[in-house]
Amino acid sequence: MSRVGLKLLFCVLWVCVVAAEGGAQRVSGRAINARASAKSLLVVTVTKGFRHRSIPTAERVIRELGQQNGWRVDFARTDEELRQKTARQQLALYDGVIFANTTGELPLADREDFLRWINEGHAFIGIHAASDTFNKGVFPPYIEMLGGEFNGHDRPMSVTLRVEDRTHPATRHLSERFAVFDEIYRICNFDRRAAHVLLAVDFDPVSKEPGYHPLAWTKLYGKGRVFYTAFGHHDEVLQADWFRQHLRGGIKWALGEERASSAPQFHGKDGRIACK
Template sequence: MLFSQMLHATGFEHMPKKQFNVLVFSKTAGWHHPSILSGVKAIQQLGDKHFFNVVWHEESRYFNDDYLKQVDVVVFLATTGDVLNDTEQAAFERYIKQGKGFVGIHSATDTEYDWPWYQQLVGHTFVIHPEIQTARLQVESRQFPGVESMPDSLLWTDEWYDFTVARNPKLHYILSVDEKSYDTHSDWGTKQGKGMGEFHPIAWYQEYDGGRAFYTALGHTDAVYQDVLFQAHLYGGIYWAATGKGITR
């Protein structure tokens, strides 16, 4: 499917049968990341490369049982704030409980602060971030798909989120950032931050409430979505969330 066609697609009914169906959801009720369009294009390119269908919506009305039964993975792409009403939240909870998948990218942790179930699904909650800068990204686990080509440690430029403690004790961590490699101090006037300490997670996954959830904090800038290492990392998360496959022991 061409990107221009994807903009007008509403569902998966008339699409060819492929590996799986991915709904990209990017509604914002707070900060709107300019890189969202780059993220959508990158996921569509991954769909073309890896043979899965992609539909993109910024409207929450598609969170209902009839629509979600077509979907294998819902991607919250740089969502912010309160994006689903109570009825839509209930439909999404039922969707996950049916064994389906969730992928959160970047500010998906800056979303739905008053919905405890979602906070446990996404794993951690965003607190604050310093200025965009280069830091040392580190691979914590090679069991998860998508990090095969990533070196153990590499320089990476992004927006480094500080998080709360884990909302769920069953998280498995994939990537972290070395706080010694960048200036962790943040000052937003009413809120300050100084990093997370010895261990600062960046990406993780878990099985949750019958389904699967993957999150990566990377993805603030347009350039990140053009990076082949990030594309592989992101597809690893989408593939596992859709199928439950790819983890090595």
């Protein structure tokens, strides 16, 4: 091959190498951007009161949902981990926090600042005993953020739920009336004028007297989004397909990945449910 031919061949090979490297960089760049855009969740399972035996199941279900939906999932299981990961500098790493059957007065790094962080536009998801956290006057601003607090329960029972919003991603897979067996909480310190109710029953879960009792809802907290579900006491519920879809839809709404109404459905003079 002539010297000119060798130079031409070298030039062609050089162009191919540069093009290949550029393509690899673009692919790598897309992968980096995809990782950067993935939502990140901190799952808190610290308890200072009753500790649910189903917490390991809740952790596994949330981890699986994270893998299926592209969310990065981190855990705070001890007091030290919770203090460290809820410090403002560390909270900057997350898009939302899940309280999975937490109870009692949790050792957050700064509980007032934690609420400010949610208010600034982050997601809060509460499962079951999240309403038995910072309650009974321990930290009223938390209950205001969540929308209601635990006020007792009877033995686990089967109840027929009324689905209040069949278009929301957390409930659109459910029929208008839906039966479930779980530990059913009575919720108090709840204002129907401030929350968008998703699931409710028509009786007091403790006294069995007729009345309106919410069991899952969403609400806005400043620029933040709050989703709470009172279900998740039993392993069987946490693992059930209906609950996994329910939780997945609630998380996606809270993270802003799916849209749905957050407007309260009740517009009467007094929609308050007081504590007994």
